[in-house]
Amino acid sequence: MSDKKPLRVLFCIGIQQNFFDSTSAEAKDVWTAFTAVMKGMGELPGARIIGNMDDDRIMVGASPNYPWTTYVLADMPDYDTVTAACNLFRTTPVGDGTYKMWKYARVEARIGRELEFPA
Template sequence: MSASDQLRVLFRIWVTREFYAAPADEQAQVFKAIPPAFDRLGERFGVTVLGTLDEDLLQVGTGAREPISYVLADAPDLAAVRTVCEIVRTERVGEFPLWRYLEIDARIGHELFFATH
């Protein structure tokens, strides 16, 4: 599959108020659950991660107004993008789904024709 056949995707991730309101031990469980939930996206879904950005150095608090983390990726198709978003729905932290603590959406486009190097 050529690069032009790929979808360029920006996954945007929010931290919910429930995360910030959770006790420290529950927050620690969430931190432990996130890396394996989003690990090996290429192997699992054919998604190539191009880069990540976490704004947590300058954004403190609920994060509910704007995303705090981003994953820029190429995906083979819409089904792969949807499956990555579904991680937040299907993965669990103890008795709760991950979406109690994180929200995710995806912006889909294509590679920009300039500023590529």
């Protein structure tokens, strides 16, 4: 019998220029959709959000790649669940649904394992 451990995943999220070009009303809709994405990640079967870190106060403007705007550290049961978490950016509607979250934010998942230290 194997003791299958969860995947340790760092979701690196960058806010796109489209967010900064949006109107105040559109930005509010993006924030509502972003909140739904974050909640959805935590509600995926077997997912456990460990924590997050946000650079928004010391980083100004879009982050097309590293350094990212915000990070979410999670344990995920398998690769398919990691994919489902990333897919939330493709499928979560913003406002009236004309656009999805990936117009405003991008995500890259880094998959590894928990670093264990000997006792």
